[in-house]
Amino acid sequence: MKKTFLVVAFALIGSAAMAQSGSGFGVKAGLSYNKNGDLVNTVTDAVDDPEGKAGYHFGFWGKLDFPKIYLRPELVYSKTKSSYDISGDSQDYDVSKLDMPVLLGYKLIGPLHIFAGPAFQYTLKNDLGDLEVEDVKNDFTVGLNAGVGVNLGRLGLDVRYERGFSENEAEFIDTNVANVEGRIDSRPSQVIFALSLKL
Numbered sequence: 534m535k536k537t538f539l540v541v542a543f544a545l546i547g548s549a550a551m552a553q554s555g556s557g558f559g560v561k562a563g564l565s566y567n568k569n570g571d572l573v574n575t576v577t578d579a580v581d582d583p584e585g586k587a588g589y590h591f592g593f594w595g596k597l598d599f600p601k602i603y604l605r606p607e608l609v610y611s612k613t614k615s616s617y618d619i620s621g622d623s624q625d626y627d628v629s630k631l632d633m634p635v636l637l638g639y640k641l642i643g644p645l646h647i648f649a650g651p652a653f654q655y656t657l658k659n660d661l662g663d664l665e666v667e668d669v670k671n672d673f674t675v676g677l678n679a680g681v682g683v684n685l686g687r688l689g690l691d692v693r694y695e696r697g698f699s700e701n702e703a704e705f706i707d708t709n710v711a712n713v714e715g716r717i718d719s720r721p722s723q724v725i726f727a728l729s730l731k732l
Contacts, residue, residue: 556598559687562591563727565695567613569626570718574619583615585723586625590632594729603638605648613721617661624662626717631655632695634678649679652695659719666705666717674699676721689729697721 568585592609609632616625631654638648654674659666680693697720704716 556596557731558593558595559689559729559731560592561594561607561609561689561727561729562589563725564589565611565613565723565725567615567721567723569613569615569628569722570720572617572619572626572715572717574715583617583626586614586616588613588723590725590727592632601640603640603646605634605636605638607632607634607636609634613723617717622662626662627658627660628656628719628721629658631657636678638682644684645681646684647681648691648693649677652676652678654697654721656719661705661717671699674720678725680725687731689727689731691727691729693725693727695721695723695725 565588566585567588568583571582588611590609590611592607594605594607597604611630611632613628613630614625616623618624632652633654634650634652636648636650638646640646652675654676656672656674674697676695676697678693678695680691682689682691700718700720705714
C-alpha cells in the first residue's frame with residue numbers, strides 16, 4: 534500500500550511538472566520586498582539606510598526547453614518602493630521600470646528547478662514624496678536575478694533575488710526648504726515572489 538501510494542504520488546508530481554515543461558510562453562505576476570541604496574543629504578552629510586517596502590510586478594515570459602536546462606526571457610513591469618527619513622520626515626521613493634531578465638535554468642528533480650541570469654532594466658519614472666527628483670543618471674542598467682522555482686501543472690511558483698550591478702544615482706532637492714538636497718542610490722535589492730501561468 535505504501536509503495537503504491539509513493540508511485541502514484543511521484544506520477545502525479547511528474548505529470549504536473551510536465552504541463553509547464555517544454556517550450557512555450559505565458560504570463561506572470563507577483564509581489565516583492567525592495568530596498569534601494571543609501572540616500573546622502575549633501576547639505577548635512579547625513580546618510581540614511583532605507584526601510585524596505587512591498588512592491589509588485591506583472592508581465593510575460595517565453596521559454597526554450599532542453600533536456601536538463603532551459604532559457605527563459607521575460608518582459609516585466611515592476612513598481613518598487615523604499616522609505617527614507619529625510620530631515621525627520623519620512624519620504625517614499627517610488628521607482629517604475631521595465632525589467633528584461635534572461636534566465637538560464639537547470640532542472641533538479643521533478644518539478645524543482647534553479648535559475649540565474651542578467652536582468653536588463655529601464656527606468657520609466659522615479660518619485661521621492663514631496664521632493665523634486667532629477668532623472669536617474671542612467672535610464673538603462675544591468676542587474677542579476679537568481680532563484681528557485683517549482684512547476685505545478687500550468688502554474689509555476691518561484692522566489693528570486695534581484696540586485697542591480699551598476700551604480701545609478703538620482704539627485705533630489707526640496708525647492709521649499711533650502712537645507713534638503715542630495716542623491717539617492719537607485720539600484721534595486723529585492724526579493725521577488727512570482728506566480729506564472731503557461732498559456
